Amino acid sequence: MNKPRIVFMGTPEFAAHSLQALHDSGANLVAVVTAPDRRSGRGMKLTSSAVGETAGNLGLPVLKPEKLKDPVFLDALRELKPDLQVVVAFRMLPEAVWALPPMGTFNLHASLLPQYRGAAPINHAIINGEKVTGVTTFFINHEIDTGNILFREEVSILDEDDAGTLHDKLMETGAQLIIRTIDAIASGKIHPLPQDELTGNEILKPAPKIFKEDCKIDWSLDPVTIHNKIRGLSPYPAAWTEFILKDGSVASVKIFRTAITNDKLAQGEISCDGKSVLKIGCRGGALQILELQLAGKKRLATAEFLRGFDHGSLDKVK
Incomplete structure (x- = not known):
């Protein structure tokens, strides 16, 4: 079986860990998409994102578009001929991007979807006193965090956990779930599940951005x-x-x-x-x-x- 050509998209450390794990697993990574370099620190030095830095260390081609609908970026993406795209902690994608690869585009989310859709699932799970959370892989569609679920993996929240320690546990578990998801998609052993089928009478708790x-x-x-x-x-x-x-x-x-x-x-x-x-x-x-x-x-x-x-x-x- 030929390994699918994968474009990886992400920005922070949480995503960089998954990129490293994918590389170490032997995945066929053809390019990485991340945020443009930003000036930061006292010297306002131009700095790459965590994903950009990891991709550079691994010698992977990197695209850093300001706008995801930029025709130049879209042409570059098409030329890569990706079979599959993997997204971790990145921006909302336009349909021209997520619908491009024939095997689809899937996202890793740091909760057990459909619970805690939104930008801050790790924080909100602890704030609400949850004892269990997890990570979910799902196909991206038009609405944020609502696509058909591929796999979920539970992670316990201990009394001594804070957002930092839970972030690290989910980062580790999520990286392995991505590898599992890619293998299943490549071998045709997936059964995407609509999130509505998991909701039932459960009250959904959101995870909006925190100000x-x-x-x-x-x-x-x-x-x-x-x-x-x-x-x-x-x-x-x-x-x-x-x-x-x-x-x-x-x-x-x-x-x-x-x-x-x-x-x-x-x-x-x-x-x-x-x-x-x-x-x-x-x-x-x-x-x-x-x-x-x-x-x-x-x-x-x-x-x-x-x-x-x-x-x-x-x-x-x-």
């Missing part, structure tokens, strides 16, 4: 809800709150790690021993803050933070 204001902590909520939100946003984009100081000034703080305590504090009340313990009250309880970051400073464990911060100036949180 800064979505990350602000509401201390009127219960400890479990706040704790899940913090770990679901850690390490990025990070939950945040505002310390109100006794002089009336405000200090913005990101919170990365917490523990639920048996303490009973008033909503927004701060309890601090000045050494290593910092607790904040919420509805029906309190959270102990384990790692945090003052605006413009480094992320620190609470003990380190308190060594350089006047805890006596703390009044409450907003």
Whole structure:
């Protein structure tokens, strides 16, 4: 059986890991499509995406179109004569792109579709307190994340997981699922399943893009809800709150790690021993803050933070 000619599309580290795994598996990668180089860092140096860097290291041809409907890009894609396209964490594709290869274009999504369609499935699964999530491969169609499912693989969410650790577990599992999916498509052993057949009476939970204001902590909520939100946003984009100081000034703080305590504090009340313990009250309880970051400073464990911060100036949180 001839190996299908594959064009891989993706941008961040999550996708770069799959690209490396595909290369290592011996897949017939004929080109990679990724985002154009961007200027970043203090020196505003022109930098490739994680996928672009991986493709370069592997010696693969790379296309970096600004617009996916650009005729020059579409002509270059057609000239590659791909049998199959694999998409991981990339932009929404126009039909002229996803309908091009005869074997189709499939996407890897970091949830058990049809649950958590959208841009931030990893974050939202933890925020909602899920114990199980996973990865799904599905054929791309006109609507985002709604195409016929090829394979799904479950991944447990442990109590100690945050968005960072879960990202890494799904990245590993997803890379292997892509290889399995390509093998099945190439051998004709696939049975695409419409997502409607998996929905039943299940209420679907969305996973929309997360904005800064979505990350602000509401201390009127219960400890479990706040704790899940913090770990679901850690390490990025990070939950945040505002310390109100006794002089009336405000200090913005990101919170990365917490523990639920048996303490009973008033909503927004701060309890601090000045050494290593910092607790904040919420509805029906309190959270102990384990790692945090003052605006413009480094992320620190609470003990380190308190060594350089006047805890006596703390009044409450907003």
